[in-house]
Amino acid sequence: MRSTCEAVATEAEYAVALADDALVASQRLVEWVARAPQIEEDVAIGNIALDLLGQARLLYQYAGSLTDPPRTEDDLAYFRDERAFRNVCLVERENGDFAVTMVRLLVLAAYQRELYDRLARSVDPTLAAIAAKAVKEVAYHRDHARQWVLRLGDGTPESHRRTQTALEAEWPWVSELFDGGWLAPALVERGVAVAPASLEEPVLAFLREVLDEATLAEPDPRPAVTAGREGRHTEALGHLLTELQHLARSHPGASW
Amino acid sequence: MTAATADRVVAEARVCVAAVLDPELPMITIEDLGILRDVQVHDGRVQVTITPTYAGCPAMDAIRADIEEAVHRALPDHGVDVLTVLAPAWSTDDLTDAGRTKLAEAGIAPPGVSRLAGAGTSTTSRAAVALELSIRCPQCGSPDTRELSRFGSTACKALWVCRACSEPFDSFKNH
Structure with missing residues (x-):
């Protein structure tokens, strides 16, 4: 129950939330570069992170153009504090086992694939154009993560055990993607935004198909208590932002 | 400016911009790659419209700078604006x-x-x-x-x- 209408997201805040998902996921992924299991995977993860960063930039540029006064993409990425970030907690969680990263990427890419597929038909032409571009990229990410999850899940007993463990750890954080309580219903009714709840069925159907083929068991639903879309994050986000924002904040106004 | 002169300026601008090479695929031009969408001339300024291949393509800044330099060299008395559009999305087609x-x-x-x-x-x-x-x-x-x-x-x-x-x-x- 919302007490004021200010508590629900405007169009700019909607674009920022989608951008924050992409930026934070991108930053977590690049931590793998030079540490991935194979050199080809360094390149793959670098490319996926770059796609996500590009999507975040387009969304920030657009969100910043909607506010008064306007804000730049750098204002939004580097000069907001943790509580102003609106990403889901799933993407900020610490890296660990490689299987964790691939399970998380599979979930994120499956979600973004369905989201951008629908957002490409938004009545907002800029959001539609960004989504039409992004949907092709995240489809590729989803396929990459799917191939890894199949290989690890249906691999050796050890890779199966670790991938199942990763799945158990990440599964409670999945349902936040489908929670639309933070979003103004008018944005969905006007056809600007996609109702997060409408993505749950197709995303879970895709994930179940992959898990089944990978001989992994879907964990019982026990959702974590999360409010990333309202700016309440896990401890992990602050550490991530410290590294991400350090250079820009140490040298305000610098360009490179 | 007569209509014929204006047409000639647009043609010259088009030729010099279309010859700009992609910095990461320097064997092909931005026209070959299909990211050059439009070249127009209005009020002494050349307006070039391009589209990115991928959302995060890091070559876009270099391509913008190369387009500006090409126009400055070919049409030194003209200004240049490089616009980026996303729709319709670029494809390998x-x-x-x-x-x-x-x-x-x-x-x-x-x-x-x-x-x-x-x-x-x-x-x-x-x-x-x-x-x-x-x-x-x-x-x-x-x-x-x-x-x-x-x-x-x-x-x-x-x-x-x-x-x-x-x-x-x-x-x-x-x-």
Whole structure:
């Protein structure tokens, strides 16, 4: 129950939330570069992170153009504090086992694939154009993560055990993607935004198909208590932002 | 300015901008790549419209700078504005035939006709990305090749290897 209408997201805040998902996921992924299991995977993860960063930039540029006064993409990425970030907690969680990263990427890419597929038909032409571009990229990410999850899940007993463990750890954080309580219903009714709840069925159907083929068991639903879309994050986000924002904040106004 | 002069300026601007090379694929021009959308001249300023290949393509800034420099050199008394548009989204179908030939000559397998089964189709489809069938080795021409990595040296390429001549090569991803 919302007490004021200010508590629900405007169009700019909607674009920022989608951008924050992409930026934070991108930053977590690049931590793998030079540490991935194979050199080809360094390149793959670098490319996926770059796609996500590009999507975040387009969304920030657009969100910043909607506010008064306007804000730049750098204002939004580097000069907001943790509580102003609106990403889901799933993407900020610490890296660990490689299987964790691939399970998380599979979930994120499956979600973004369905989201951008629908957002490409938004009545907002800029959001539609960004989504039409992004949907092709995240489809590729989803396929990459799917191939890894199949290989690890249906691999050796050890890779199966670790991938199942990763799945158990990440599964409670999945349902936040489908929670639309933070979003103004008018944005969905006007056809600007996609109702997060409408993505749950197709995303879970895709994930179940992959898990089944990978001989992994879907964990019982026990959702974590999360409010990333309202700016309440896990401890992990602050550490991530410290590294991400350090250079820009140490040298305000610098360009490179 | 007479209409004939204006047409000549637009033509000159078009020629110099179309010759700008892609910084990451310097064997082809931005026109070959299909990212040059429009060149117009209004009130003494050349307006160039381009579109990115991938959302995060890091070459866009360099391409903008190269376009500005090309216009300054060819039409020193004109200003230049480079606009970026996202729609319609770039696809490998926008590569020109000349561009495909130049890529192949430089040892990069050009993309086939894209068959993206992703957007707008079955949401649980496994064939969510373009199928890559029988890519020919740009070195020896053999169709006996395999994908080494779905991601390559730039966002737009994948890494393949030829079973016949054992040479690795870049392949332009269908997109």
